[in-house]
Amino acid sequence: MQGYNVIMIYSRSLDKLLMCKRLNHPYKGLSNLVGGKIEVGETGFEAAYRELxxxxxxxxxxxxLHHLMDFTYYLNHxxxxxxxxxxxxxxxxxxxxxPLFWSDLSEDFFDMSLFAGEGNIGHMxxxxxxxKHRIFSDVVLNENSR
Known part of the structure; x- marks a missing residue:
């Protein structure tokens, strides 16, 4: 079974998400997260940092980076x-x-005419x-110390 990763990169201010515009299939022309293949012998984190x-x-x-979740597609191996x-x-x-760009978080990431992944980006x-309070606890701590 081949492993892949997707990486959700939030701006420092947590108001933007880094996206790319797909130039080839699958999802040609749609906005997507960055990521790629997990190579043989790599851990998930090693692959994520390398691809990033x-x-x-x-x-x-x-x-x-924090490992958020996994999706397994058994029929696609x-x-x-x-x-x-x-x-x-x-x-x-x-x-x-x-091409990379910062997307505003007010977008409808479930819109499959604009975003890749059959709604998965919105779900993520x-x-x-x-x-958010656990993933970005450094933000909460910094805001509370003011």
């Missing part, structure tokens, strides 16, 4: 690991694979919202 750096130039010094993180500082993102964002 390859596709965006964001390093493990810029962000701490693959699974997808979902990682999420918030930038520690402002960074310039750059990549050669797909809702899951992050449900446990």
């Amino acid at each position: 750096f390859e596709e965006t130039s964001i390093s493990n010094e810029d962000i701490m 693959c699974y997808v690991e979902v990682y999420v993180g918030r930038l520690k500082r402002d960074v310039i993102v750059s990549g050669d694979e797909h 964002i809702e899951q992050v919202n449900m446990c």
Whole structure:
């Protein structure tokens, strides 16, 4: 079974999500999260940080990723690991694979005419919202110390 990852990168202020515009199939022309294949011998976290750096130039010094959930597609013989993180500082993102952009979180991520993944991106964002206080506890702590 082939493993893949998708990586949800939130801006420092938690008001934007890093997306890419797909240039090829599947989902050509749709907005998607960054990610890729998990190579043989890699852990999920190693693959997520590698793909993140390859596709965006964001390093493990810029962000701490959390393993949010997995999707297993038995009939397609693959699974997808979902990682999420918030930038520690402002960074310039750059990549050669797909054009990158910051999407406002007010978008309808369940709109399959705009976003890849059959509504999964919307579902993942809702899951992050449900446990945001645990994932981004550094934000809560910083806000409470003011």
